[in-house]
Every structure is written in C-alpha cells, then in structure tokens.
Amino acid sequence: MKISELKKGQKVTIRCKHKTLLVDVEAHVAGVRSEVVLLELIRHDGQIVDFSSPHVQIITIYEDGLDMPKAWTNCRIQRRTVDGRQYHALAAPKASVKVNRRKVARILLNKPGILKISNVSDPVNIMIHDLCVNGIGFECPVKIEEQDIRHLYIQFMDEDRDEEEEIKVEARGVWKKELPGGGFFYGCRLVNAEENLGYYIAGKMRET
Incomplete structure (x- = not known):
C-alpha cells in the first residue's frame, strides 16, 4: 500500500525514534496531494512538533481493524502551507509492510x-x-x-x-x-x- 492511498479522516500513529528514545503520537489525515499526505498539525504538550532533525527516524503506522497493521519506514515530515493553511506533510519512499506489534510472548x-x-x-x-x-x-x-x-x-x-x-x-x-x-x-x-x-x-x- 502506498502512503498516498490513505484517506481523509483516517488516523495514523507517527513513531519517532532517536537512539533509545521512542515516542508515538497520533495524527489525522487532512488530505492527499500527489504522493504527499497532509496531516493536521501534530502537537505535543501544546507545541507544534518539529520533525526536521536528520537524527530522528520516523515510522508511520496505520491500523484499519481488518488486517495486520501497515507501516511505512524512513518517512519525512515537513511543515507545508496549502491554500493558506498549515499542515504537516508526510512522505514515504517505499510502500508499506505488514507488521506485528506484539511486544510480549504469548x-x-x-x-x-x-x-x-x-x-x-x-x-x-x-x-x-x-x-x-x-x-x-x-x-x-x-x-x-x-x-x-x-x-x-x-x-x-x-x-x-x-x-x-x-x-x-x-x-x-x-x-x-x-x-x-x-x-x-x-x-x-x-x-x-x-x-x-x-x-x-x-x-x-x-x-x-
């Protein structure tokens, strides 16, 4: 699945990883322009998140409740203004892979x-x-x-x-x-x- 196949209103998890630090934030799809997904501005502790650091790895995860979660790796997120409104613009170089988010043994x-x-x-x-x-x-x-x-x-x-x-x-x-x-x-x-x-x-x- 290409990341541009996400639909307006769908919710994704943005996973940011730097060394041993791991942070998950939720984001909502506002629309798609070409191969770029426009997200409603993502805030953490009241501040708009800056994803520009080259040292942070970004993974996007989508769950539809019907299949195993899909994940896009090596994502890029930048601030972008479209029609006078600001968004976080999300892009991924490759199609998604199915992932198992299990963290403990069953x-x-x-x-x-x-x-x-x-x-x-x-x-x-x-x-x-x-x-x-x-x-x-x-x-x-x-x-x-x-x-x-x-x-x-x-x-x-x-x-x-x-x-x-x-x-x-x-x-x-x-x-x-x-x-x-x-x-x-x-x-x-x-x-x-x-x-x-x-x-x-x-x-x-x-x-x-």
Whole structure:
C-alpha cells in the first residue's frame, strides 16, 4: 500500500525514534496531494512538533481493524502551507509492510471460549489460539462486521484452579485472516481485562 492511498479522516500513529528514545503520537489525515499526505498539525504538550532533525527516524503506522497493521519506514515530515493553511506533510519512499506489534510472548491455548459481539444477541463459540497480557488470537466460525470489530467480549474458563473460574476480557480486532476450511482467524488487542487474567497467564507460563 502506498502512503498516498490513505484517506481523509483516517488516523495514523507517527513513531519517532532517536537512539533509545521512542515516542508515538497520533495524527489525522487532512488530505492527499500527489504522493504527499497532509496531516493536521501534530502537537505535543501544546507545541507544534518539529520533525526536521536528520537524527530522528520516523515510522508511520496505520491500523484499519481488518488486517495486520501497515507501516511505512524512513518517512519525512515537513511543515507545508496549502491554500493558506498549515499542515504537516508526510512522505514515504517505499510502500508499506505488514507488521506485528506484539511486544510480549504469548501462550498457546487452543481452548474453547465464548465471544459476545456488542450488536449481536447470540454468543458465538470460538477457539482461542493464543493469549498474552495485551493480546488474544482466536478462530471464529462467522465473520465479524466492521462496525463491531472494536468491541468484542470474550470469556473462557480457568479449569486449573480448585474451583473453576471464569475469565473475561474486552478486545479490539486489529487484523483478520480467512481460513481455508471456513471461518476466520482474528488477532486482537486487549483493551480491558479482570485481574485474574494476569494470574492465569503467569500460571501457564510457569508450566512451560
């Protein structure tokens, strides 16, 4: 995907890296001119950000909730005035690559769970493939509509305790893949979870 294929109103993450310092800021696409993306002026702590330093590496990340995040490396951002209004002008020399933003190891589960979709009355039986403190991957027999992908409620049982305990998490879909035998695989970021999730993961990691 070329960076110029971004659309007005879409949100991107601008990742700035200098040595060991890493800063992420959000930006909104205001429009596209030729191969350059015009961003609403990016501010940090009330000040307009200056991206002109040659020592700062800039990566642009876009998530549409349907596929793995896309990233453009070696980006350049400059201030530009268009039709009397100032923008941050974003350009990237190459097409995007798909990235996995996972930062922590996941445990493999392959255990059944229940998915509740906010606008669907009936729960769906799913197979949870993997899990960590900030993400979950599962197989689902049905396609989740785009308007529902950001609010998914998943529960499963911790059967290793003396008394079975239900674990509940809220997730946001980041990418999906259609499976050859039918159904879909969803990779999600956890946005909310109860305290017992951490104990469950710690126990599973001690077993490995």
